[in-house]
Amino acid sequence: xxxxxxxNKLPGKTQFSGRRRTTTRKSGFxxxxxxxxxxxxxxxxxxxxxxxxxxxxxxxxxxxxxxDDLVAFGGWYFSDHFxxxxxxxxxxxxxxxxxxxxxxxxxxxSMGFSSTKxxxxxxxxxxxxxxxxxxxxxxxxxxxxxxxxxxxxxxNPDKKHLLNNMYQxxxxxxxxxxxxxxxxxxxxxxxxxxxxxxxxxxxxxxxNRCARFLPINIKxxxxxxxxxxxxxxxxxxxxxxxxxxxxxQDETYLNLHHGFQLECRYCKKFEVNxxxxxxxxxxxxxxxxxxxxxxxxxxxxxFKGSPQLNYRKENPGKELTTDIWEKFxxxxxxxxxxxxxxxxxxxxxxxxxxxxxxxxxxxxCLCKGCNSQKxxxxxxxxxxxxxxxxxxxxxxxxxxDLNNPGPNLIAVNKxxxxxxxxxxxxxxxPELAKERDGxxxxxxxxxxxxxxxxxxxxxxxxxxxxxxxxxNAAK
Numbered sequence: 001x002x003x004x005x006x007x008n009k010l011p012g013k014t015q016f017s018g019r020r021r022t023t024t025r026k027s028g029f030x031x032x033x034x035x036x037x038x039x040x041x042x043x044x045x046x047x048x049x050x051x052x053x054x055x056x057x058x059x060x061x062x063x064x065x066x067x068d069d070l071v072a073f074g075g076w077y078f079s080d081h082f083x084x085x086x087x088x089x090x091x092x093x094x095x096x097x098x099x100x101x102x103x104x105x106x107x108x109x110s111m112g113f114s115s116t117k118x119x120x121x122x123x124x125x126x127x128x129x130x131x132x133x134x135x136x137x138x139x140x141x142x143x144x145x146x147x148x149x150x151x152x153x154x155x156n157p158d159k160k161h162l163l164n165n166m167y168q169x170x171x172x173x174x175x176x177x178x179x180x181x182x183x184x185x186x187x188x189x190x191x192x193x194x195x196x197x198x199x200x201x202x203x204x205x206x207x208n209r210c211a212r213f214l215p216i217n218i219k220x221x222x223x224x225x226x227x228x229x230x231x232x233x234x235x236x237x238x239x240x241x242x243x244x245x246x247x248x249q250d251e252t253y254l255n256l257h258h259g260f261q262l263e264c265r266y267c268k269k270f271e272v273n274x275x276x277x278x279x280x281x282x283x284x285x286x287x288x289x290x291x292x293x294x295x296x297x298x299x300x301x302x303f304k305g306s307p308q309l310n311y312r313k314e315n316p317g318k319e320l321t322t323d324i325w326e327k328f329x330x331x332x333x334x335x336x337x338x339x340x341x342x343x344x345x346x347x348x349x350x351x352x353x354x355x356x357x358x359x360x361x362x363x364x365c366l367c368k369g370c371n372s373q374k375x376x377x378x379x380x381x382x383x384x385x386x387x388x389x390x391x392x393x394x395x396x397x398x399x400x401d402l403n404n405p406g407p408n409l410i411a412v413n414k415x416x417x418x419x420x421x422x423x424x425x426x427x428x429x430p431e432l433a434k435e436r437d438g439x440x441x442x443x444x445x446x447x448x449x450x451x452x453x454x455x456x457x458x459x460x461x462x463x464x465x466x467x468x469x470x471x472n473a474a475k
Contacts, residue, residue, distance in 0.1 A: 037208025037262030038241030039248050040216075044199035045078070045136040050129040056194070057126040059183040060090075060142035065114055070150060070163070073123050073180075074109015074171030075140035076215050076225065078200050081133040090123035094167040094337050099386045103219040105138070105202060109170030111145060113163070136200040138215060143176035149270035150175070162274055165369035168335055172214050172226040173266040205245060205260060209267035221258045222385045228268065230259035232380045232405065290431065290441055291448045292353060298426065298449075299358045302414040307360040320361065321347055327394060328365035334374075334387070337367050346371035350395055351402075352378055355452055356411035362395040378405040407452050412459055419462070423471050442468070 031037070050056055060073040074096065082100050085108075089095060092110040100106055108125055123142070127135060150166075153159040166173060186194060204213035205227060214226035222229055230242040237243030237259030245254045261268060300306045311320040325342040332339060339345045348364040351357035354376040366374065374382045379402045383391060392399045415422065426432075432442040446464040453459025 031208045031262075032211040035206045035208050035211035036241055037206055038245055039206040039213075040245040040254060041204050041213060041248050042201050043138075043204060044201055045138050047078075047134050047136045047197050047200045048194035049197055050079075050083075050127065050133045050135050050194060052129050052131050052133075054194075055126055055128040055187055056135065057124055057185040057188070058137075058140060059185060060123040060125075061181045061183070062091075062123070062142055063144060063178050063180045065144045065178070067114060068154070069114050070111055070145040070154075070166065071114050071143070072109065072111035072145045072166075072170050072174045072176075073142035074107065074111075074174055076105050076107045076138040076171065076202070077127070078105045078136045078138075078202070079127070079133050081129070081131055083133060083135070084128040084130060086126045086128075088124040088126075092123060092167070094335060096167060096170050096335075098223070098225075098384070101220060101223050101386055104217045104223045105215055105225060107171055107215070107225055109167075109174065111166040111170045111173065134197055134200070136202075138202050139171065140182055141171075141174060141176055141179060142182060143174075143179040145173070145175050146177040147173075147175040149266075153270075159274070162270070165335075165373070168369070168373075169266050169269065172264055207264040207267055208262040209271050210264065212264065214264050216260060218254075218256075220385055221256055221260070224265075224384050226264050227260035228265060229381070230261055232258060235259075291445060294426075294429075294432065294445050295353050295356070295449075296359075298415075298422075299353075299356060299411065301421075301426070302411055302418070303358060307358045311361060320359075320363070321345065323361070324363050324365050331365070332367035332370050333364050333391065333394070334366055334370040334383070339365065339367060348374060350379060350391070350397065351408070352376045354448070355406065355455075356408040356415075358408075358411075362397050364391065364395065379403070380405050407455050407459075409456065412453060412456050415453075416458060416462060419467065420471075423464075423468050427468060 048056075058075075062071050062073070065071060073092075079100065080102075085097065085100075087095055087097060087108065089110065091114070092112050094112070095108070095110045097108045098106040110123075150163065153162045203216050203218050205216045206213050207227075216225055216227055217223045222232075230239065231237035235258050237256060239259060241262060243256045243259030245256065246252075247254065263272060296306075303310075308320050311323075312318070315323070319342075322342045324347060325339065325345050330339055331337065346366045346368050347359060348366045348371050349357050349359050350362050350364045353359070355378065379388060379391060383402075388399055388402050391397070392402055427442040427446065432440075432445060434441045443465060446468055450459075450464045453462060453464070
C-alpha cells in the first residue's frame with residue numbers, strides 16, 4: 001500500500017511537537033527600520049522594438065581597479081519573444097543568465113575577483129531578434145563592487161569562502177562603488193537607434209534587511225530574480241508580508257500564490273545563512289554526518305544493495321558518476337559552470353537523502369558551491385520552474401514528482417514492514433550504540449528518521465523512539 005504525502009506540517013503544533021523551543025542561535029542582524037519586506041512598487045521601463053535579424057549588444061567597460069577587487073556587471077531584461085543571447089565574458093569565468101520565459105523578466109551578469117590592476121577585457125552580451133521583438137532593460141551596470149558584508153568576508157580568512165560563488169548573486173549583489181561605462185550598439189553600429197514603444201512594467205519588492213527594492217516576477221513567481229519563494233509545498237501563501245504585499249504608491253495589496261522571503265537572496269546569504277551556520281558545533285556536524293551515513297546504509301538494506309553497485313550490474317562497464325557527469329554535459333546543472341572531470345563533480349541526490357531518496361541514475365551533476373547551497377532541500381524549493389522542466393527531461397523524473405517535496409513512499413512502506421530489523425539489528429550497530437554528550441546516537445538517528453515518517457500518513461502511526469525503548473526494555 002502506498003500512502004500519499006500529506007504536507008510538511010502536522011495539525012496542532014503543541015499536540016505533536018510540544019512547546020516551541022527557545023531560540024538557540026541569533027544572527028546578530030536585525031530588520032531594517034525603514035522596511036518590513038512586505039512592500040512593493042511598480043516602475044515603467046523604456047521599451048524598444050528590435051526588428052527581426054537586428055542585434056542589440058551591451059558592452060561593459062570595467063574601470064581600472066586593484067588586485068583582489070571584486071568587479072561585476074549585469075542587469076535585468078524583458079522581451080516579448082525568445083531572443084538568441086550570447087555572452088562574451090571577457091575576464092570573467094562564470095555567469096548568471098536565466099532562461100527566457102514568456103511574460104517574465106530575466107537576469108544576467110557576473111561577479112568575480114580581479115587578479116590584475118588592469119581593466120578586465122570588455123564584456124559583452126548580445127540579443128539577436130529571431131522575429132520583431134519588444135525589449136526592455138532595468139538597472140544595467142558594471143564596475144567595482146564593495147559592501148560591508150563583502151568587505152568583512154574579504155578581511156576574515158575564515159569567511160572569504162563566502163565570496164566564492166558571488167557570480168550567482170549578480171546582478172542583485174552588484175553594489176557599485178566605482179561604476180564603469182555601458183555602451184549600447186545596434187548591429188555593431190554605435191550610431192543606430194531603436195524605435196521606442198509602450199513602456200514595460202517591472203515589479204520591485206522591498207528587502208527587510210537592506211531596504212532595497214529589487215525585481216520580482218508576478219506572472220511566474222517561482223521564476224526567481226532577487227527573492228526566493230516562501231511557500232512551495234504549502235501554497236497558497238497566506239502570510240502577510242510574504243504572500244500579501246502592500247503597494248507603497250497607492251496602498252493597495254497584491255496577493256501572491258507562493259509569496260517571497262522577506263530578505264533578498266544577498267541578505268539571506270550573509271545575514272541569515274552565513275550568520276547561523278558557523279554557530280553549529282563540531283558535535284552537531286558529527287551528528288549530521290552520522291545521520292547521512294546511516295540513512296545511506298538504511299536505503300542499501302531496503303533496496304538490496306547500493307545504487308552504485310546495482311548500476312554497475314545493470315550497466316556492465318559503466319560507472320554511475322561518469323554517466324551522470326556526461327549526461328549533464330559536464331556542467332553544473334544549476335550555474336552551468338564547466339566541471340573538468342567526474343571526480344570534481346558533486347553528485348546530488350536530486351530528491352534529498354533526508355527524505356529517503358537513494359543516489360541513483362536520477363542524480364544531478366552540481367558543482368561544490370551549488371550542492372552546498374541546495375543542501376537537503378527538495379527540487380521544488382531550490383530550482384525555478386523552468387529548471388524543474390529541464391531537470392525532468394535529463395533525469396527522467398516527472399515534473400509532478402520533482403515538485404512533490406514528500407518522502408520516498410516506497411522506502412517508507414518497506415521500512416515500516418521491517419521495523420523489527422530496524423530496531424533490533426540496525427539500531428544496535430556499534431556506531432549507533434555510541435553516546436555523545438549523554439545522547440545515544442541511535443536515538444538521534446531515530447529522531448531524524450521520525451521527522452521523515454511524520455510527513456506521511458503511514459509514518460505518523462509509528463513512534464520510533466517509543467518502539468525502540470519498549471523493545472529494548474523487553475530484551
